[in-house]
Amino acid sequence: MSDKTNLIEITGVRKEFGHLSLPWKSKKVPTKALDGIDALIKPGKCHVILGPNGAGKSTLLKTISSLILPDSGTIRVNGHTIGLEDEIVKGLIGFASMDERWFYWRLTGRQNLACFGALQGLSPDKINERISELFTCFEIDYADNRFDSYSTGMRKLFLIMRAIIHEPEYLLLDEPTKGLDQVSVKRIHEYIKNHTVAGRTVIMATHDIAEATLLGDEFIILNRGNIAAKGSLSDIREAAQMPEAHLYELFSSIIKNA
């Protein structure tokens, strides 16, 4: 197995929820979220995870981010195994879920970013520098207002800024543009493109096929916890024997036949 290589290796990852993990809990039928996922996340590319609701997209992102531990299988980030070397892995990854509650709402946006920047080990000077860069990049002029005064769109931009404050090698995004206006969507798309151009990696779950087509270099199509298709658009077209098909047609066909 490779060591310290710049990629994420996902090997045989299984995850079920509703297990009998505590002796006094009643036995439930487990829900299979991931069923033996194997994937290689190559650097400098935007990897898009597609799939219908409940396919396991968010679970896969949370597992890569180390928030959820797999029941079996391993995930190695640059050779560091999740569950064993979590602090190192967390320094390499930035994760933006779409949970707006990931912030302290009594604090301002700036105070929140400063806190999370420090927790990533950044110096006060570096934090100020990064906050200025990010506010310029996302055109933020409301950073000193309390977080609970922000709109949904503003909070989502902060979720992304929180994830990238420490300039992670891998950026994990769970439906990053859902519910955002076109201006914000464009800014995020530009950021993602620049991130990959700079040699960094994006793993993004989305339902938006147009967004996936625009940004994706590699695709993982999940269905009921299994990989139904993966690879570049041309790889998927070739495997599906639909050489001219648009991603939307491929996705529909693959899910229908899975």
Add this chain to the structure above:
Amino acid sequence: MLRQITALIKKDFQIEISYKFAFILNIFSVAASLIIYYFIDLMFGRTVTTHLEVFGVNYFPYVLLSMAFFSYIGVGVGSFAAKIRDEQLQGTLESLLLSATKVEVIILSMGLWNLIFATFNVAVYLIFGHFVFNVDFSQINLLSTLVILILTIISFSSLGIISASFILVLKRGNPVDWVINTLEGILGGVYFPVTVMPKFLQVIAHCLPITYAIRGLELAVYKGATLYDLRQDIIILALFSLVLAPVSLWVFKKGLRIARTNGSLAQY
């Protein structure tokens, strides 16, 4: 590591001062509780005095100190679980745990602001006690007081971290917190000396760290007891600390692993 600890304390301070009214109300609560015990002392102070001879004080100074001290114990026991519960309810627990900060640093820092806040509370108790109710602290042995205080904070914080581990997994219904608060408050000599209780309860009380902490502190503050005088209490508290501190961090990591395996970090 210092950077992360400072950031977490600063964050808690910023949140605390955003609730200004609660902050002011806290000072009035301290004053109100002292007034209650002052009048109890006026009524029954002399009756209880026989049990307090060893400490050389009446009821009010005794309860003033144990109540002030109980703020620290309350922080140790309750604040970690309360903080974890807050983070679960706010939704920030996942966000915190995503950072590259060690889990041990996160959990220990969670109690630090409360410790600072408890020190402020203790100061308010002692200032009221001294300047308003003329309690005499002139006999205090500072070294003994500090040693007892540090050992108490370590052992009770450890119990608090164990308690927080249950919250991580169970979300609500914390058996450790219930047992500690009930037993420690009633049997530990906070509101009255242990010697007031029947013999069998005294035996139970001597299995609890709080009994040694309160007795040691009262003797250090009011009788000027030296480290040698308090050696028995200090050794027992040190043993509690030595055993409980590593056990608590192990239990917390175990609890975190269960929550991550269940995928329940975001649940409340």
